[in-house]
Amino acid sequence: MRALKPGDPPFVGGYRLLGRLGAGGMGVVYLARSTGGALVALKVIRAEYAADHDFRARFRREAEAASGLTGQWLTPVTAAEPAAREPWLATAFVPGPSLAEAVTLHGPLPERTVRALGARLAEALTEVHAAGLVHRDVKPGNILLALDGPRLIDFGIARSTGATALTASDVVIGSPGYLSPEQARARGGDIGPPSDVFSLGCVLAYAATGRRPFGTGTAAAVIFRTVHEEPDLDAVPWTLVPLLTDCLAKDPAARPTAEAVRDALSGEDDREHERENDRENDQERGSAEGSAGEPAGRHEAGGADGREAGREAGGADGRTDGRADDWLPPSLPRLIAERSSAVLALPDPSPSPAPGPGPGPTTLVEQPPEGPAVSRRRLLTLGSAAAVVLTGGGIAAWAASRPSSDGDGATSSAPLPRYVIGLHADLSGTDKAIGRAQERGARLAVADFNSRSRDGRAFDLVLKVLDDAGEAKRAAEVAGRFVADNDVYAVIGPTGSASAETAVTRYEKALLPIVTVSSGDDLYSQITTRAYFQLRPDENALSTPFIHYLTHARKSRRTAVIDDRAAGRTSWQIVKDLAAFPPSEGTTTTHVVPAGSEDFDTVAAAVLAADAEAVVYGGSSPHRAALCARALEEAGFRGTRMAPEPVLQAAFLTEAGPAAEGWVISTTYADPAELPTAARFVAAYRKRFGVRTVERFAVEAYDALLFVAQGLSELSSVEPERGAMVRRLRATAYKGLAKTIEFDPVTKEFRWVNGLFLHRIRNGTPDFLGRYDRVKEA
Numbered sequence: 001m002r003a004l005k006p007g008d009p010p011f012v013g014g015y016r017l018l019g020r021l022g023a024g025g026m027g028v029v030y031l032a033r034s035t036g037g038a039l040v041a042l043k044v045i046r047a048e049y050a051a052d053h054d055f056r057a058r059f060r061r062e063a064e065a066a067s068g069l070t071g072q073w074l075t076p077v078t079a080a081e082p083a084a085r086e087p088w089l090a091t092a093f094v095p096g097p098s099l100a101e102a103v104t105l106h107g108p109l110p111e112r113t114v115r116a117l118g119a120r121l122a123e124a125l126t127e128v129h130a131a132g133l134v135h136r137d138v139k140p141g142n143i144l145l146a147l148d149g150p151r152l153i154d155f156g157i158a159r160s161t162g163a164t165a166l167t168a169s170d171v172v173i174g175s176p177g178y179l180s181p182e183q184a185r186a187r188g189g190d191i192g193p194p195s196d197v198f199s200l201g202c203v204l205a206y207a208a209t210g211r212r213p214f215g216t217g218t219a220a221a222v223i224f225r226t227v228h229e230e231p232d233l234d235a236v237p238w239t240l241v242p243l244l245t246d247c248l249a250k251d252p253a254a255r256p257t258a259e260a261v262r263d264a265l266s267g268e269d270d271r272e273h274e275r276e277n278d279r280e281n282d283q284e285r286g287s288a289e290g291s292a293g294e295p296a297g298r299h300e301a302g303g304a305d306g307r308e309a310g311r312e313a314g315g316a317d318g319r320t321d322g323r324a325d326d327w328l329p330p331s332l333p334r335l336i337a338e339r340s341s342a343v344l345a346l347p348d349p350s351p352s353p354a355p356g357p358g359p360g361p362t363t364l365v366e367q368p369p370e371g372p373a374v375s376r377r378r379l380l381t382l383g384s385a386a387a388v389v390l391t392g393g394g395i396a397a398w399a400a401s402r403p404s405s406d407g408d409g410a411t412s413s414a415p416l417p418r419y420v421i422g423l424h425a426d427l428s429g430t431d432k433a434i435g436r437a438q439e440r441g442a443r444l445a446v447a448d449f450n451s452r453s454r455d456g457r458a459f460d461l462v463l464k465v466l467d468d469a470g471e472a473k474r475a476a477e478v479a480g481r482f483v484a485d486n487d488v489y490a491v492i493g494p495t496g497s498a499s500a501e502t503a504v505t506r507y508e509k510a511l512l513p514i515v516t517v518s519s520g521d522d523l524y525s526q527i528t529t530r531a532y533f534q535l536r537p538d539e540n541a542l543s544t545p546f547i548h549y550l551t552h553a554r555k556s557r558r559t560a561v562i563d564d565r566a567a568g569r570t571s572w573q574i575v576k577d578l579a580a581f582p583p584s585e586g587t588t589t590t591h592v593v594p595a596g597s598e599d600f601d602t603v604a605a606a607v608l609a610a611d612a613e614a615v616v617y618g619g620s621s622p623h624r625a626a627l628c629a630r631a632l633e634e635a636g637f638r639g640t641r642m643a644p645e646p647v648l649q650a651a652f653l654t655e656a657g658p659a660a661e662g663w664v665i666s667t668t669y670a671d672p673a674e675l676p677t678a679a680r681f682v683a684a685y686r687k688r689f690g691v692r693t694v695e696r697f698a699v700e701a702y703d704a705l706l707f708v709a710q711g712l713s714e715l716s717s718v719e720p721e722r723g724a725m726v727r728r729l730r731a732t733a734y735k736g737l738a739k740t741i742e743f744d745p746v747t748k749e750f751r752w753v754n755g756l757f758l759h760r761i762r763n764g765t766p767d768f769l770g771r772y773d774r775v776k777e778a
Contacts (some may be wrong), residue, residue, distance in 0.1 A: 001031055012088050013081055017227045027086075031093060031597060040078055041089040041153075047086050059087045065133050066091070073124035075144075075151050095339040097332075099207060100140035105462055107443035108210040111237040115265045116327040117143075118204045122262035124152045125200065129193040129258055132510045136191065138199035139178040140206055147336055149327065149676065175213040176219040176226075176441065178202045180310055181250050184223045194252035197261060201247025202231075208234040210439070211427060213248065216467065235436065237690065252339050327332060329688070331447055338415060401704055402568040418460045419720060421446075421481045421708055423701075424493030424514075429470025434518055435495040439465055439697035442492055444684055445705035461709060468494060472502045479506035488512065489720050490708045490729070492701060493762045494519055503531050515708060517700040518669075532725050535704055535741055535754035536668045542570070543577035545666040545756050545772035546616050550583030553777045554640045556614035557586035561605040564619030570644065574618035583614070598624065600631035607632065613639045620646035626655035633659035640664065653764055663761045664769075668740040670757050671768035672699040678737040703736030710734050739771075 001019040007028070008017060015032035021041055022029045027049070032042040049055045063080035066089075070076060099117075103109065109117065121143065128135055137154060144151045180198035182190040205213040209293050213231035214222055231248045233241050235573055243264050249255050256264070318452040326400040328336075372673045417632065423442050425435035445463045468475040482488050483506055490513040494500050500519040515533040551554040559582060563575045575590055582588045589610045591603040607615055615637065625647040632641065643668040655662050672678035672685075672694050681702060685694050711729040712720055733742040739754040758775050759766040769775045 004030075012042060012044060012086075013079065013084070013090075015040065015090065017042070026770055027465065031558050032090070038078070039092045040095040041075075042088055042090045044086050044088045044402075050085065050087055056082065056087060059089070061210060063089050064265055065131070068131055069127060069133075071124050071127040073149055073152055074127065075118045075153050089669045091153070094144040094146055094153075096145040096147075096151075096336045097339065098141050099143040099145060099150070099203070102145055102332055102335070103140065103207060103210050104464070105331070105335070106447065107352065107439065108235075109207045110688065111208065111240065112328055113327055113329055114204055114208045114237075114240065117207055118200065119262050119265035120149045121152060121200055121203070122258045122265065124150075125193070125196050125258035126262060128152075129196070134192060135196050135199075136183070137175060137178075138196050138203060139175045140203055141175075145328065145332060145336065147328070147333060166356055176222040177214060177216070178206075179223075179226065180252070182252060184227050190252065190254065193258065194255045197247050197251075197255045197258055198252075200258070200261065201244045201255075204240070204247075205233060205236055205244055206233065208237060208240060210465065211235070211467070213244075215428060234432075254413075255283075256466060331450075386678050416454070416458065416460045418462050418487050419712055420462045420485070420487045421705060422463050422485075422488045422491035422493075423463055423465045424475070424478050424482065424491050424495075425465065425467060426470040426495035427465075427467040429468075429496075431470050431496040431518075433695060434697050435467070437698040438492065438495065438517065438701035440685065440689050440695075441698035441701035441742075442705045444681065444688065445702045445709070448684075449706065449709050457713075459712065461705075463705075464488060468503070470496050470498055472498060475500075475503040476506060479503040483507065483510040488714065489722060489725055490515060492517065492704050492708070511726055513708070513711075513722065513725050513729055515704050515729075517704045518697045531722075533729060533743075533750070535700065535707075535750055535755065536634055537750075537755050540573055541752045541756060542666055543574050543581075544753075545758055546574070546578065546642050547581050547583050549642070549664065549758065549775065550614050550616075550640065551585075553775050555584045556612075556640060558610065558612050559586065559588045559614045559616060560610055560612035561588055561590050562600075562607075562615060562617045562619070563590050563592045564595075564621070564624055564628075565592060566616065566621060566624060567619040570620045570646070571618040574616060574644065578616060593624075593628075598627055600624075600628045601635070604628075604631035604635040604637065607637060608635055612637075615639060615641050617641070617643040617647065620644065622647050622649040622652035623655060626652050626660070629656040629663065630660040642666065645669075648759065653761065660761045660764070665759045665761070665766065666772065667757050667759055668755055669696050669700055671759070671766070672737060674768040674770075675699075681737055699738045703734070703741060704740055707732065707736065707741045709732040 001021055003019055004017055005020070008020070008028075011019060012030070012032065015034055017030045017032050018039075019031045020028060021031050027043060027045040030042045030044065032040050034040065045055065045059050046547045050059070060082040063082055066074075067077045067080070075091045075094060078090045078092065081087060097105070097479060121138070125135065125138070137151070138152070142154045144153055161184055170304075176184075180191070180195040182195055202213055209230070212222070213233060214225040214229070215232065216222065227250075231244075233244055243256075243261065246254070246256050247261065360657060421442075423439055425438055426432055427435045427439065429435075433628065442463055442465075446463045449457070450460050464485070466478045468478045475498075478494075479491075479502075482491050491507065492515050494503050494516065495518055497519045500516065511531050513531050513533060515535060517535050519534070519536065550559060556655075559578060561575050561578050564571050578588050579590065589606075589612065591606050593600060593603055615632060617625050619625055619628075625643055629641065629652075641662065642664045643666075645665065648665045648667060656663075672682050678699055681699060682694055685698065686692065708725075708729065711725055711732045714728055714732060715724060730743055730748055733740065735741075741749075742750060742751050742754070744751060753773065754771070756772045758769040758772050760769055761767070
């Protein structure tokens with residue numbers, strides 16, 4: 001929430017304005033409080049638009065449509081005045097974050113949460129469609145998260161399915177990335193309930209992956225892909241893919257109904273439990289009417305049909321089995337609690353009456369009788385002692401998080417400053433698997449840092465993720481966006497080498513620290529850079545593990561180097577280094593395979609003729625390395641075989657088959673599953689992301705982000721500034737899970753000896769041996 005601006009009125013329609021929740025082209029949404037203490041989200045349409053008859057008609061329609069909807073996952077309208085000079089509408093205030101904000105801050109949601117989210121949103125849409133309405137703007141920003149479930153908000157463009165469009169026929173209404181193909185084509189007459197189901201499919205794909213299923217870019221590009229291309233569901237949990245594929249069908253008639261989506265995502269046991277709970281609630285309400293003699297209606301806690309009172313004692317919908325309030329991952333209830341607790345600091349409403357001549361506002365919704373004024377110290381506890389909806393005279397907050405004042409009036413639970421770290425990643429291009437792993441590792445690092453005790457932490461971290469698809473042009477655009485965002489103090493990335501040089505130049509000019517963990521280009525020596533922190537050894541260092549291993553672990557006096565000319569610089573560097581520094585002070589022979597040839601049998605025969613004790617493959621192609629491995633196997637070579645990191649791909653293991661067994665590969669990444677210090681990280685990673693194996697460069701990204709966090713912490717009380725961060729990080733040493741991050745005081749380069757590792761192929765899979773200089777003789 002932001003403070004009111006000087007031009008904002010103190011009161012609207014009898015409500016006192018407390019702050020701004022958001023603003024758009026059409027109007028402003030305020031947090032407001034009634035004279036009785038009820039907190040509402042109050043939407044005011046701008047006067048210049050209200051003068052337009054169509055806009056005013058749409059606003060009236062929103063109020064009328066929303067006032068007839070009372071479902072649990074919809075926000076009730078409490079009052080409205082469409083005839084005012086600046087029409088306004090008041091709805092129950094939900095203090096939770098939007099789905100968009102939650103995913104941005106904490107990453108994709110686990111499958112269990114996505115299923116619960118989808119089932120409840122589908123239930124909300126089922127009610128909307130049964131009323132003859134279409135929402136038309138189902139998107140993450142219009143979904144608020146509460147402890148008991150989501151809330152679908154903003155019916156500003158909802159209309160009756162039988163109504164005539166109020167806008168021109170060629171105007172697209174909706175949000176690119178979440179609108180349906182029929183919306184994208186601006187065919188108003190074709191837009192019905194299936195359009196909302198398509199949007200819901202987009203929302204659930206985003207919730208599960210953190211990415212829009214039709215990508216990003218200009219609105220025109222996204223709309224084109226929505227109409228003509230298939231969605232990207234690669235990262236969606238496989239159990240959800242069939243349903244989301246059906247929801248995202250181009251033909252509206254082929255999509256399931258909202259009710260069918262709800263049934264597909266909800267187990268029959270849950271539905272039976274809900275039916276049983278509804279019967280119990282009906283009985284309780286009937287008993288209350290008979291014994292207390294008061295009508296069933298809004299209670300002080302504020303549900304439209306008294307549901308909220310039932311939640312106070314039990315679960316989110318009256319349950320006592322704890323099912324409803326544990327649907328969110330652990331990080332989000334904390335965020336909701338922070339938002340709820342922040343409401344406690346709001347000022348009490350002025351005791352003087354709101355100004356304004358004549359009678360009160362005309363309302364489309366009958367307001368409940370006002371109770372006595374409520375002070376900010378009064379807490380409304382819902383679910384398992386946490387707030388969900390602020391309305392009807394209650395204030396949502398965690399009872400346990402009531403701030404305690406110290407001498408100067410500061411509170412121990414006051415929110416900490418938030419520093420943003422960017423992640424510049426390839427999430428949709430050729431290196432998307434590595435980019436996704438880095439995003440996951442970075443998100444775990446942010447969660448771990450923010451969970452630390454406040455006694456040793458002066459700030460919270462926020463991760464901002466942007467995708468460059470592995471393209472140089474988009475990398476420059478992503479760098480420009482991070483540079484322009486003054487809240488970003490450092491960036492992790494880029495993922496691959498193809499986009500690194502262009503991006504690094506942009507970051508260097510802005511003195512914005514850029515920390516890369518997987519790009520192998522030696523940009524530090526190519527660019528006069530202070531802001532570039534390369535935490536991965538470049539290709540010039542890849543030969544070092546070969547020489548060390550063949551000197552100290554498996555001695556080789558006669559080493560053969562296979563110079564695969566298809567590899568270019570990689571092969572040249574390996575041949576050059578092993579010729580200059582022969583392992584075990586012995587001899588090396590070089591055997592060339594032309595770039596256009598796949599004849600490795602000839603060089604295999606030459607290796608045996610040279611009586612070589614070890615072979616180093618100087619190339620970067622998994623396919624060609626597999627040909628080399630098979631040729632050596634068939635020739636009967638039984639010595640040590642080694643290759644550089646680019647070879648270690650599934651293609652090498654598959655194509656080489658048994659011939660890959662025993663090969664030793666030099667890499668710049670570790671396997672955290674084999675690191676005792678990373679056991680907690682591995683367990684958390686597997687649980688959060690539902691994988692068995694921690695992908696390459698995930699733990700390195702985790703370490704890199706906490707390295708940046710340590711640099712921010714070492715600035716102490718000094719306000720963070722990009723130039724100061726550059727200097728601080730260059731002097732910072734951080735002991736990570738995979739390696740120690742530190743820089744040479746003279747050259748200012750990363751101490752690459754800490755970042756080179758060896759793997760051996762065993763039983764068809766890579767077996768992590770450890771840091772190259774600590775590997776003992778097998």
